[in-house]
Amino acid sequence: MRALLLGLTFLAAPALAQTPAISVQTLKDVTQTLSSDAFEGRKPATPAEDKTVAYIVERFKAAGLKPGVDGGWFQNVPLVDMTATNVAPLTITGGKTPLSFAYRTDMVVKTYRVTPHIAVKDSDVVFVGYGITAPERGWNDYAGVNVKGKTVIILVNDPDWQSPERTGLFEGxxxxxxxxxxxxxxEAARQGAAAAIIVHDTEPAAYGWGVVQSSNTGPQLELDEKGDHMNESAAIGWVQLDKAKALFASAGKDFAALTEAAKHKGFRAVPLGLKASVAFDNTIRRQASKNVVGILPGTSAPNDYVLYSAHWDHLGHCDAVKGDGICNGALDNASGVAGLVALAGAQAKAGPAKRSIVFLSVTAEEAGLLGSRYYAEHPVYPLSHTVGGVNMDVLNVKGRTHDFEITGAGKSELEDRMKILVEAQGRVVKPEPNPERGSYFRSDHFSFAKLGVPMFDGGAGEDLVVGGEAAGHAATLDYIANRYHKPQDEYDPKWDWSGAVEDLTLYYRLGRELADGDAWPNWYKTAEFRAIRDKQRAAAQ
Known part of the structure; x- marks a missing residue:
């Protein structure tokens, strides 16, 4: 065990025997540094960003990378920073009882529109179920109703989220x-809604109200684009479950009965006979943030690229817990950046591969995958020549596991390659235990997937070598409830990095196979991203 903690790789099979050491010291140092209070939670477009990206460049250089953007390290990402101020309560009138929902405690509200003032006044309220328009599934929650200028109330997750299986119209x-x-x-914006309010329910949302509150208040970021996002709904937000029930009761409606009806095909939106009003000001600041890009140039195929990614940002200053008002983001995602640096060192130590290997640390993931989205839409290296790669978002510090989970399994041929590597470690691939959390759509690999590039995302399961599944599941739940997007996500010197090393060894091997090979792994034929990749690659031939 001591050897493992000193950074030696796991040699469970001959296929892994030549993997350079994944440095545990690098993982510790980078994670501890980036998540220290000195980095103020790494909020993009704040003074803390300059310190963060400078440190990443320092570590990239030391790992042996070359600058990846025309001789420099940075891709500028144009962002607009907006902070809601003078937020009035969300008021509901026209029902049995007038209601007033307080900002932050009862509801949160913000806007994508880049404008100094937002006002939604006496807007008709309509319950639109899950707010889904999916013609390929024969589903339309907006059928037969015009919500232009109205406030829509929406349920979180899919209609069949409570199914114990993964089958069903919306994959259970x-x-x-x-x-x-x-x-x-x-979708609410496409339908012309003035305001879109999602009902928060911890189980289908997969996180508590504290996460909603910290993520949707304070400075909010969006890509700075032409049109200032004026095609979006004026106000978007969340409301606490008990307040939503009070709203339906005031309208004389049975919340439970309508929620049940919304789960079934043929549901039609229900006007509630209420009026909603909310208003707030916006302070607006336009500022470019930065993606950090390093590269190990290839030898015989330098214009083909294998990509590793991890976001460097977190929430910055947030709601204080016991006097601590910095969301440090140690696991999310200082640990992922540490993994990126450690992999860069290992790949550099192994020497140049046939293809180039790109290391991308992106900004503004927490604001909606903005940095990766910008890179994917404005790639430094053509997506048509990007073979694929691995995204890292939160490393395993619970210890080694018997199992390995693939996020969003069933989409990419990269999974076939990874399964072989996992089995060579003496581990087994298991289904994602909580697919209802929608993890596949919540990190930066999704920005690339939408535009065709196969990116792998996965990691250690919950079956701990020491403690088993019960201990692993308890640790997962504890993190979600007590640390995720909260000030308590802090570095802990007692963390066990052996599981992270095991996973990073897999990421190393997958990347090296792609970089030293000639293959172009694709999406499975049933995957929603297959068509765009086929077209992309055909144009590149």
Whole structure:
């Protein structure tokens, strides 16, 4: 065990025998440094960003990388920073009882629109179920109703999220993109809604109200684009479950009965006979953030690229817990950046591969995958020549596991390669235990997937070598409830990095196989991203 903790790789099979050591000291140092209070939670477009990206460059250089952007290290990402101020309560009138929901405690509200003032006044309220329009599944929650200028109330997740299996119209317990809050706001805007409010329920949301509050208040970031996002709904937000129930009761409606009805095909939106009003000001600041890009140039195929990614940002200053108001983001995602640096060192030590290997640390993941989205839409290296790669978001510090989980399994041929490597370690691939959390759509690999590039995302399961599944599951639940997106996500010197080393060894081997080979792994034929990749690669031939 001591040898493992000193950074030696796991030699469970001959296929892994030549993997350079994954440095545990690097993992510790980078994670501890980036998550210290000196880095103020790494909020993009704040003074803490300059310190963060400078440190990443320092570590990239020391690992042996070359600058990846025309001789420099940075890709500028244009962002607009908006902070809601003078937020009035969300008021509901026209029902049995007038209601007033307080900002932060009862509801949160913000906007994508880059404008100094938002006002939604006496807007008709309509319950639109899960807020999904999916013609390929014969589903339309907006059928027969015009919500232009109105306030829509939306349920989180998919209609069949409570199914114990992964089968069904919306894949059962495995969340689809339709279940994500991002999609629900997008669709509400397409339908012309003035305001879109999602009902928070901890189980289908997969996180508590504290996460909603910390993520949706304070400075909010969006890509700075032409049009200032004026095509979006004026106000978007969340409301506490008990307050939503009070709203339905005021309208004389049975919340439980309507929620049940919304789960079934043929549901039609229900006007509630209420009026909603909310208003707030925005302070607006336009500022470029930075993606950090390093590269190990290839030898015989330097214009083909294998990509490793991890986001460097977190929430910055947030709601204080016991006097601590910095969301340090040690696991999320200082640990991922540490993994990126450690992999860079290992790949550099192994020497140049046939293809180039790119190391990308992106900004503004917590604001909605903005840095990776910008890179994917404005790639430094053509996506048509990007073979694929690995994204890292939160490393395993619980210790070694018997199992390995693939996020969003069933989409990419990269999974076949990874399964062989996992088995060579004496581990087994298991289904993602909580697909209802929609993890596949919640990190930076999704930005690349949407535009065709196969990116692998996965990691240690919950079956700990020491403690078993019960201990592993308890640790997962503890992190989600007590640390995720909270000030308590802090570095702990007692963490066991042996599991992270095991996983990083897999990421190393997968990347090296791609970089030293000629293959172009694709999406499975049934994957929603296959068509765009086929077209992309055909144009590159």
């Amino acid at each position: 317990k495995a969340m689809t993109y339709y279940g994500r809050w991002v999609y629900k706001y997008e």
